[in-house]
Amino acid sequence: MHHLATALQQSLCWRVTAPIRWVGTPINRTRQKVALVRRSIAMRGGVGKTASQAVNILRNEGVQGLQARISNAERLLNVPAAAAQAALLQPGEDPYHGWLRLYDPTDKAAMAALGQKIEDLGITTTFSVVMPVYNPPLDYLRQAIESVQAQVYPHWEICIADDASPNAAVRELLTELAAQDPRIKLVFREKNGHISAATNSALEIATGDYIALMDNDDLLPPHALAYMALAAHQHPQAGLIYSDEDKVTEDNVRQAPYFKCQFNYELFLSQNMISHFGVYRRSVLEEIGGFRVGYEGAQDWDLALRVIEKVGPENIVHVPRVLYHWRIFPGSTALALEEKDYALKAQIESITSHLQRIGKPDTQVYPAPGIPGLLRIKHRLPDPLPLVSIVIPTRDRVELLSMCVNSILEKTAYPNYQIVVVDNGSTDEKALAYLDSIAKDERVKVIRADIPFNYSALNNLGVAQTDGEYLVLMNNDIEITQTDWLEEMLAFACQPDIGCVGAQLWYPNNTLQHGGVVLGIGGVASHAHKGIPRGNFGYFGRASAHQMFSAVTAACLMIRKSTYQAVDGFDETLKVAYNDVDFCLKVRAQGLRNLYNPFASFIHHESASRGSDQEGSNQQRLAAEAAIMKQRWGALIADDPAYSPNLTLLGDDFSMAWPSRVAALDVSVSPVAS
Structure with a gap:
């Protein structure tokens, strides 16, 4: 695809039509912006309500906050078609709709093939679709139930609990539909008890092997339960199965797909990444007592946390397909979290009580500052505070080293640290003089x-000279900009199941340089969200949430010294590139999670002290190091668990993959043993 795009851009036709494109591009962009505004206003209930929300955001978050909301709305509502994918789209076709047509078809032939696959495998797992109902628009309710009835997979029932809806027509519709289909089971509550109590009432009449949670105004695609059944068949110990999701407008237009990664614990503590479509083993829900009354607004999140405590993360399965359509209309959580502020208190309490149950009562939970819809946690620091050794390789470039070291010495509030500068043969007189001067500081070696x-060798030499229990590997072109940076990194690094902790790094022009490392992009690995501006929270907030990544950059990385030694440090055959990725993957192989913490945030004057990897012998060396990585870590590079196979490997922007890397049907699935 890359070669196709390059050939197109070099063609005579492309060059001749350049003036037309130059004029047409801003016109098209303007049209896209206008369409985006219209869609956003319609979804938010009209001009008046949209203006009111904008005023509230301005009052609470300022102009920068409003700009950030607009930027994130663009990412969610407008999925642009790159030149490489444009040829695959039909005239006037929305890129996401074209992607669905090509890589997630639900036409008659595709569904027949899927149904035959299920039959051939002999899968008979039963599902109870549990739906609490309270006064929904009748057409949405009917559509929701009909979407279950349209499932390719036959072994299901739908258990509906009406929570004393004031509108008598709701009861009439439910009774009518149940009379026509015995798979529809009803409970009519005499008193309104809110969503948790109503869902528990529906659970009481459920008999399926698995419970599938569905809201009364949302939709399932026809293959939803079929792929859940395949997942349960492939993973018979699964206690929780979840899928990707998208939004559907009032007129049933699909948009804003959330292509999720495999289960990511720290991300899950920041946002409910499971959400929809969530399917739970019924016996586990019975064991934990179903939903907890009093957690309305976060009841699904609270339920999933308690299930995970019971079954363990190893029994959580992700199906990388869009199997749920979350309805967008004024007042829905799918549209705007600020319309349901009551949920925030329940969300914080859900996470807090989970942390208490697993023995972390002192961990703080609060809204991520300035980032709508995300929570953050902060673990208690060790007592006494351990010594942290900061290792900085350098050569000449005194202006960089002095910026780095001085910013540490002047801005670090943490009291117990040392700096180990590894001088790689400096000859510049000013650099040598500066090195001599800082060596007089008792905190610097x-x-x-x-x-x-x-x-790799420089870091290994430096680490050998450290005295600290924890290490920070740092480039000499990092500029510290916050006083609590060491506390932020140490709070995660001191957790027994955490390996490497990486920071959020910005270029001097206020665009993102590092937001975690994604394997596979560009062949081996690249930085997530590279180049997005400040105020842009990334793909569904992922540039701004603490989370697991397979790797993080060693431009600023904290780790226990004992862990560094256990994996034999950096591999010195990887002299320049990918050594930090290799190191992180060795740490991951020890059963530890590597973490990206955006709340430790600095400026990185990247590679200012050395040349480009794309020139002469450097290019040859880079290719050799890439070959080592592919040979050593090929399986992980092909399928990074912290990324989605529906997202691109051609760039860092979390745009859709053309094609998706999800197989149309998993031919490796074995039949049920007879």
Whole structure:
């Protein structure tokens, strides 16, 4: 695809039509912006309500907050078609709708093939679709039930609990539909008890092996239960299965797909990444007592947390397909979290009580500052505070090193740290003088390493000279900008199941340089969300949420010294590139999670102290190091658990993959044993 795009851009036709494109591009962009505004206003209940929400955001978050909301709305509502994918779209076709047509078809032939697959495998797992109902628009309710009835998979029932809806027509419609289909089971509550109590009433009449949660105004695509059944068949110990999801407008237009990663614990503590479509083993829900009354607004999140405590993360399965359509209309949680402020208190209480149950009562939970819809946690620091050793390789470039070291010495509030500068043969007189001057500070140690540049070897030499229990590996072009940076990183690094902790790094022009490392992008790995501006929260908030990544950059990385030593440090055959990725993957292989913490945030004057990897011998060396990585970590590079196979490997922007890397049907699934 890349070669196709390159050939197109070099063609005579492309060059001749350049003036037309130059004029047409801003016109098209303007049209897209106008369409986006119209869609947003319609979804938010009209001009008046949209204006009111904008005023509230301005009052609470300022102009920058409003700009950030607009930027994130663009990412959610407008999925642009790149040149490489444009040829695959039909005239006037929305990119997401074209993607669905190509890679997630639900036409008659595709559904027949899926149904035959289920029959051939002999799968008979039963599902109870549980639906609490309270006064929904009747057409939405009918559509929701009909979407269950349209399932390719036959082994289901739908258990509906009406929570004393004031509108008598709701009861009439439900009774009518149940009379026509014995798979529809009804409970009519005499008194309104809200969503948790109503869902528990529906659970009481459920008999399926698995419980599938559905709201009374949402939709299931016809293959939803079929793919859940396949997942349960492939993973017979699964206690919780979840899928990707998208939004559907009042007139049933699909948009804003959330292509999720595999279960990501720290991300889940920041946002409910499971949400829809969530399917739970019924015996587990019975064991934990179903939904807890009093957690309305976060009842699904609270339920999932308690299930995970019971079954363990290893029994959570992700199906990388869009199997749920979340209805967008004024007042819905799908549209705007600020319309249901009551949910925030329940969300915080859900996470807090989970942390208490697993033995972390002192961990704080609160809204992520300035980031709508995300929570953050902060673990208690060790007592006494451990010594942290900061290792900084350098050569000459005194203006960089002095910026880095001085910013640490001047801005670090954490009291117990040392700096180990590894001088890789500096010859510049000013640099040597600066090294001599900082060596007089009792917090700083300078060691000489007169060897050819080898980033891995320099770090290993530096670590050997450290005294700390924890290490920070830091480039000499990092500029510290916050006083509590060490506390932020240490709070995660001191957790027994955490390996490497990486920071959020910004270019001097206020665009993102590092938001975690995604494997596979560009062939081996690249930085997530690279280049997005400040105020843009990333793909569904992922640039701004603490979360697991397979790797993080060693431009600023914290880790226990004992863990560093256990994996034999950096591999010195990887002299320049990918050594930090390799190191993180070795740590991951020890059963530890590597973490990205956006609340430790600095400026990175990236690679200012060395040349480009794309020139001469550097290019050859980069290719050799890439080959080592592919040979060593090929399976992980092909399928990063912290990324979605529905997202691109051609860039860092979390745009859709053309094509998706999800197989049309999993031919590796084995039949049920007879």
